[in-house]
Structure formats: C-alpha cells, structure tokens
Amino acid sequence: MGRKRAESPSNIKFQYPDRSGPKEKTLLELAEERGLFAQAQKKQEENDLKAKAPNITKIPITKPKAKDDQDNEPPPLSPGAERFLETTLYTMSITMLHFTLDVLVQNQYSADRIVWPKVCMRALQALFVFGLLIYTLHAHSSNPTILPGLPARFQNHARQVIFLVTSVCSGCYLIHITNTYGYLAVMKQAPPVGCLWVWSVVELELPWAVLSLAVAGTYLKVRGYDIK
Template sequence: MARKRRDKSPASIKLRHPDRDGPSEKTLLELAEQQGLFDKAQEREAALKPKTSTPGPGVATEEPDALPPIVERIFETLLWTISLSTLHFTLDVLVQNQYAAEISWPKIIGRAGQAFLVFGTLVYTLHTQPSSPNIIPLSLLSARYQPLLRQAIFFLTSVCSGCYLIHISNVYSYLAVMKQAPPIGCLWIWAVIELELPWAVSSLAIAGGFLWWGGYTIK
C-alpha cells in the first residue's frame, strides 16, 4: 500500500534569513566580457554595415531618398501647370455656355494643351523654387532684390490682366471674350496666388477701383 504523505506543520519548519552573499562563481555577463564577446559582436556589426564617408564640419548632408533639385522643380512645375490647364479648360467651357455657343470639345482640349505649354514655361521660369531662387543672374541683380523683383512682376501681371479682363468683358464682342477670357483669367488667378498677401490685396483693390472708375459691371 502507498503511504500517505504527511504535510509538515508550520511550527516544524525552521525559519532563516535568505542568503545575501554574492554569487560564488562568475556570471554569464562576466564570462562574456572576459572572452571579449561584446567586442567581437561590435566588430561583426560594424563589418556588416556599409561604409559611409563622414562629412566634415559645415558640409550639408543629403538624405538618401531626396530627389535632385531639378527633378523637384520639374514635378512642381507639372503640378502647377496641370492645375492651371484644368482651370483654363473649365473657364473655356463656362464662357461657351454663357454665350450659348456650341461646345467643340476637340477645340477646347486643343486650347487647353496650348495653355499647358505656355503656363509650363511661365511657371518654370517665374515660380519660386528653392533650387533656383534667382529669377535673373546674380551678376545683374543682387540676391537681396530677387524676391522683390519677382513680386513686382506678379503684381504688374495681376493688375494688367485683371483690369484688361474687366475691360474686354464689358466692351468687346462675345467672340473676343470667348477667345481671350480663359487665358487672361488663368493668368490673373495665378498671379494673385503667387503674390504675398499685402501685394495681392493691393492688386485686387486696384482692379476694384478700375471697375468702379470705368463704370463697368461684372457680367
């Protein structure tokens, strides 16, 4: 027969303090450090990493995934040009509907394609780009005045295109309006967007004053 195990009573268990002495033998960390395993692991990790040259002080480092400046400029130009061409397409359709003209989609698409080429050239040349902040060579104008020149160009473009659009909409025949309003309207909107806020408000105020002074109406 199997004997039943008797549980010891708490009074029969002797109490004593735990052993607070350090380990009598070396630990795994000490053995690894003694064998130089940590140094070997660091050397192994350094050997697996690709060797990169450390730039000197004052040398700008480029991110490996960053696009070249010229590629960024082309992409930004395409973004602006596609947006302006789409706006030209929309304004062209709206003007045709306003005068109840028969819409010829091939002609509208063709004019939008022409606007794409024209605005692409203008945006690439005049739009503010981090890679090319200068609008003309530095030998002709200091970098300090380059942003002011750009703002002056867009300000004059905004004022002239806005006032001219108001004039032709009230004076010229519908055929002239249908032909000139879409590109002039796109040019006006783009110029205002490129301007800083004080310049943009001033150009719109001049256009509003021209509207009031000439006795024109918004059709």
C-alpha cells in the same frame, strides 16, 4: 460497568521544572544559522537607499536603424526633380482652370454647340505656355534667380513686383474686355487672361495679393463696369 475512579492527587509525584535550558535548537538559532537576520538587514538597507535616491527618469535609447532599413528608404528627390514636379502640379491646375473657363465662356456666348476638339486644343496650348512660364518664374530653391545680375537679396522682391504688375494688368484688362468687347473677343481672350490673373495672384504674398485685388476692384468701380 462502573465509572473508573480518578487517581488520587496524593499519588501524583511532584517534580521541579527543568531549568537547564532547551535541549534542541531554538527558532532564533535556526534563523541565525540560515542568515535570515543578515538578509533582512541587507534588504532594509536597500529599501532605505531607494527611498533616499533621487527620482531619475529613464530615457529610452533608440537604436540606430539597421543598414537594411536604410537601404529600403527611397532616396530624396533632387532640387531639379522637385522643381519639375511642382511645375507639373501648377501647370495641370492652371490648365484645368483654362479648360473650365473656356467651356463656361463658350456656353455663354457661343450660338452653336461647344466644339470639344477646339476646347481641348486650346487647353493643350495653355498647358505648354503656362508650363514654360511657371517653370521660369515660379519661386523654387533650385531657381532663386529671376533677374541675372541682381543681388540675391532683391530677387524675391523683383519676382513679387513682376507678379504684382501682371496681376493688376491682367485683372483690369479682363474686366475691360468683358464689359466693352464683343463676344468673339471675350471667347478668345477671357480664358487665358483669367488664368494669368489667377496664377499671378497665387504667386503673390498675401499683402500684395490683397493690393492687386483692391486695384482691380477700384478699376471696376471707377470705370462704372459690372461683373458679367
């Protein structure tokens, strides 16, 4: 089969290009009808405003608690209840200290075995005695007055003086009896006096507590005693 001969250029008709313009809508016209240019302009203006606007930190607003949540919260303790609980905490701590000192003294000086019922009875007595002292003398918002008739601004100073004198006297006396008295007196007096000394020092402010311990140490050195 022979190859088809291409049409001769002389047979092609020449025409002038159509200069009347497009017969259909252009892309620009379609975009303008749909408002794309207006949307782009609006978007550009919004971006410009955001770029010029100051950086404002948003603070979250906490919503108030619902009434049900407030009802579920336990009511705060009254000053009297707080004083009672604080007194109980201090008293139990001092009582355990008394029990420990009593056992240690009995173990060191007692020839017989430790009589636990007597130790527990003395601890129970210390519980009531120190409970009354702590409830009366311990500083608390519901008990600011320690000496009636004394101005309020001097009440704390009066309390510190009382505990300072108590700590110095009890500390020096404990050092004295453990170095000069017999074992029966030490067994009987050392636990309560030691607890009184510790509690008085705890109630003191730091400078006065250091001063009371310094006085006890000076008394120990001046009298030539040693720690047994």
